[in-house]
Amino acid sequence: MIEIEGITKRYDATTVVDDVSMIIEPRTIAVIVGTSGSGKTTLLRMINRLVEPTSGIIKLDGADNRSVPGYELRRSIGYAIQGHGLFPHRTVAQNIATVPVLLGWDKDRIKARVDELMTLYQLDPREFGPRYPHELSGGQQQRVGVARALAAEPNVLLMDEPFGALDPIIRTKAQEDLLAIQKRFGTTIILVTHDMEEAVHMGDKIAVMDAGKLVQYAKPAEILANPASSFVETLVGASERPFRLLSLGRVRDAVENGAAEGEAIPGDASQRDALAELLWSGRPALPVKGADGKPLGRVTVDGLVKRAARPA
Amino acid sequence: MKAWLPLLLRLALVVLLVAFVTSPGWFEPLLKPLTENNAPVIYNQGSLLTLTLLHLRTVLIATVAATIVAVALAILVTRPAGAEFLPLSRSLVNIGQTFPPVAVLALAVPAVGFGEKPTLIALFLYGLLPIFENALTGLTTLPANVVEAARGAGMTGWQRLTKVELPLSAPIILGGIRLSVVISLATATIGSTVAAKTLGEVIIAGLLSNNLAFILQGGLIVAALAVLIYDGLSAVERYAARRMGREAE
Ligand SMILES: Nc1ncnc2c1ncn2[C@@H]1O[C@H](COP(=O)(O)OP(=O)(O)OP(=O)(O)O)[C@@H](O)[C@H]1O
Ligand SMILES: [Mg+2]
Numbered sequence: 286m287i288e289i290e291g292i293t294k295r296y297d298a299t300t301v302v303d304d305v306s307m308i309i310e311p312r313t314i315a316v317i318v319g320t321s322g323s324g325k326t327t328l329l330r331m332i333n334r335l336v337e338p339t340s341g342i343i344k345l346d347g348a349d350n351r352s353v354p355g356y357e358l359r360r361s362i363g364y365a366i367q368g369h370g371l372f373p374h375r376t377v378a379q380n381i382a383t384v385p386v387l388l389g390w391d392k393d394r395i396k397a398r399v400d401e402l403m404t405l406y407q408l409d410p411r412e413f414g415p416r417y418p419h420e421l422s423g424g425q426q427q428r429v430g431v432a433r434a435l436a437a438e439p440n441v442l443l444m445d446e447p448f449g450a451l452d453p454i455i456r457t458k459a460q461e462d463l464l465a466i467q468k469r470f471g472t473t474i475i476l477v478t479h480d481m482e483e484a485v486h487m488g489d490k491i492a493v494m495d496a497g498k499l500v501q502y503a504k505p506a507e508i509l510a511n512p513a514s515s516f517v518e519t520l521v522g523a524s525e526r527p528f529r530l531l532s533l534g535r536v537r538d539a540v541e542n543g544a545a546e547g548e549a550i551p552g553d554a555s556q557r558d559a560l561a562e563l564l565w566s567g568r569p570a571l572p573v574k575g576a577d578g579k580p581l582g583r584v585t586v587d588g589l590v591k592r593a594a595r596p597a
Numbered sequence: 598m599k600a601w602l603p604l605l606l607r608l609a610l611v612v613l614l615v616a617f618v619t620s621p622g623w624f625e626p627l628l629k630p631l632t633e634n635n636a637p638v639i640y641n642q643g644s645l646l647t648l649t650l651l652h653l654r655t656v657l658i659a660t661v662a663a664t665i666v667a668v669a670l671a672i673l674v675t676r677p678a679g680a681e682f683l684p685l686s687r688s689l690v691n692i693g694q695t696f697p698p699v700a701v702l703a704l705a706v707p708a709v710g711f712g713e714k715p716t717l718i719a720l721f722l723y724g725l726l727p728i729f730e731n732a733l734t735g736l737t738t739l740p741a742n743v744v745e746a747a748r749g750a751g752m753t754g755w756q757r758l759t760k761v762e763l764p765l766s767a768p769i770i771l772g773g774i775r776l777s778v779v780i781s782l783a784t785a786t787i788g789s790t791v792a793a794k795t796l797g798e799v800i801i802a803g804l805l806s807n808n809l810a811f812i813l814q815g816g817l818i819v820a821a822l823a824v825l826i827y828d829g830l831s832a833v834e835r836y837a838a839r840r841m842g843r844e845a846e
Contacts, residue, residue, distance in 0.1 A: 335748055360751030370746030373841040374764045383750045417840060433750070 286311045287332065287441065287473060292341035294327055301327050303497035304341070309490075311346075312471040314464075315502075316484040318520060319494030325477045326367055328494070329443050332475065333362045345441060360387055363439035365447045367477075369430035371418040377403070377429050378414035384437040402432040405462060407455075423450040428459065435466065442467075444476045448483065460487060481521055485509070485529045493517050506533055510596045527593035531557040536573055536584055539592060545570035545583040552581055560589045607828060614821045618646045621814070631809040638810050640799045649818055652795040655713060655788065656781045659720035664774055667725045671732035672758065686729075694726035698784050702791050716788030716795070723784055724777035731773025735766025768838040775830040782823045786815070 287309040294302040330336040406428040501513035512518040537552035549572040673679040698719040705715035789797030803811025
């Protein structure tokens with residue numbers, strides 16, 4: 286659990302982060318969104334004390350983050366820096382191994398971990414391990430940056446726009462992988478992004494920042510349904526809201542009784558994908574199948590449209 | 598086709614240099630026309646090889662000392678605690694460079710006596726500036742988010758310095774050392790005026806006895822050394838810079 290209590294950061298006269306308080310529950314993902322310069326990176330960096338706050342307290346699992354030396358704190362927190370920040374004089378494998386080496390892991394364990402992460406991020410350890418960062422594409426560099434943050438299996442992960450340079454296919458894959466890792470290890474993640482789609486998809490909660498202030502911190506459905514201000518409304522994109530809302534739900538939860546013609550859609554697909562498929566194929570209903578392939582019922586255009594409306 | 602040509606030229610220069618300092622007699626016919634009245638053609642008051650090695654040793658000692666001090670100073674003034682000493686150390690090092698080496702020799706002799714010591718002092722002071730300035734440039738122009746990533750990973754100040762900051766500025770620091778070495782190679786010749794055993798001895802002997810052949814052979818050996826060492830260090834620098842994906846400047 287991360288408790289941020291009345292955190293303020295001032296540089297001279299300008300307040301960059303202004304009295305922000307929020308609680309990130311253990312094993313959840315909090316996504317921070319906001320315009321450029323709204324203080325997202327600064328807030329993130331106060332958690333691992335790369336920036337010292339002007340006032341306020343941050344607690345990790347109940348302990349003040351100033352109770353251990355800064356470098357020790359930072360070894361226990363994964364940090365994927367904005368723009369990857371790979372060490373240009375170290376190979377990809379050495380970059381990923383940074384924190385495990387600092388923690389004094391033995392060689393075999395480090396190698397196994399590096400290979401595991403590289404394989405996860407679709408970088409062949411034998412081909413890419415000995416390369417230098419400048420010999421990678423922007424997207425590959427970014428994946429190495431994320432792998433480096435994950436290397437020591439941290440309980441808390443801070444990620445500053447980690448997927449910005451990835452193409453849509455790899456980005457979706459990287460998001461799914463991160464969600465899987467988060468589920469498996471129960472990692473608490475704070476992720477900064479400019480991509481509202483990503484925020485709604487990844488976040489258990491979304492924090493919206495504007496000019497240093499936390500203007501809303503709530504579940505994605507709540508942010509979509511009841512934006513706290515016109516700023517939040519603009520940020521979530523008014524015309525996209527119904528679809529974002531649908532993307533939060535699973536087909537399984539929208540199943541109605543009855544049958545329908547054609548190829549069945551899996552129950553754990555998103556409702557938005559189901560609606561897209563219905564609209565595109567011009568059919569009024571689709572059959573739904575469970576993970577075991579058994580029919581569950583059907584989804585209909587009418588049923589989904591109702592679910593896309595603003596919750597009462 | 599073209600790629601091996603520079604390498605071949607360098608190799609030829611090395612062979613020529615080694616041949617000249619080990620068996621200067623072979624080259625006597627070439628230098629003969631430069632002498633008059635049957636004066637000796639090849640330096641005869643000591644072995645050229647010994648003088649070359651001593652010359653190199655003097656330069657090496659002075660450069661190593663200058664490197665240690667200049668880099669340490671640059672590290673010190675780029676830490677938050679030492680930042681206030683930056684202007685002071687800059688001017689001190691600048692004085693070292695502007696003070697003519699001959700004057701340093703003249704001042705050092707009464708203090709430390711004749712021989713290699715005053716030469717070392719002069720070379721050391723003269724060599725500080727290029728190394729210091731380059732180390733300063735290297736350490737202050739590191740990519741900010743790489744240094745931040747090192748902090749973010751939990752490196753201590755010392756680990757950041759040794760694992761990230763120094764390796765990243767190595768090519769630039771090497772550039773400073775290269776300049777310093779070349780300056781020292783040439784400047785070391787004047788050490789012979791205070792009885793240091795360097796190749797300057799050959800040149801001075803040539804001047805005293807009006808022997809153009811002596812002056813030329815002393816000068817040529819120093820020049821060949823300078824070219825080869827400059828070249829070698831440039832190659833090391835380029836290699837280091839390339840590994841970091843930076844173009845060598
Ligand atoms: N060290 C600093 N000194 C002075 N001002 C700073 C410093 N660091 C950040 N700022 C200012 O604080 C504000 C917030 O910066 P921050 O990096 O947190 O923004 P951000 O929300 O992450 O923006 P982006 O989306 O562009 O990454 C900016 O106006 C920035 O100029
Ligand atoms: Mg930022």
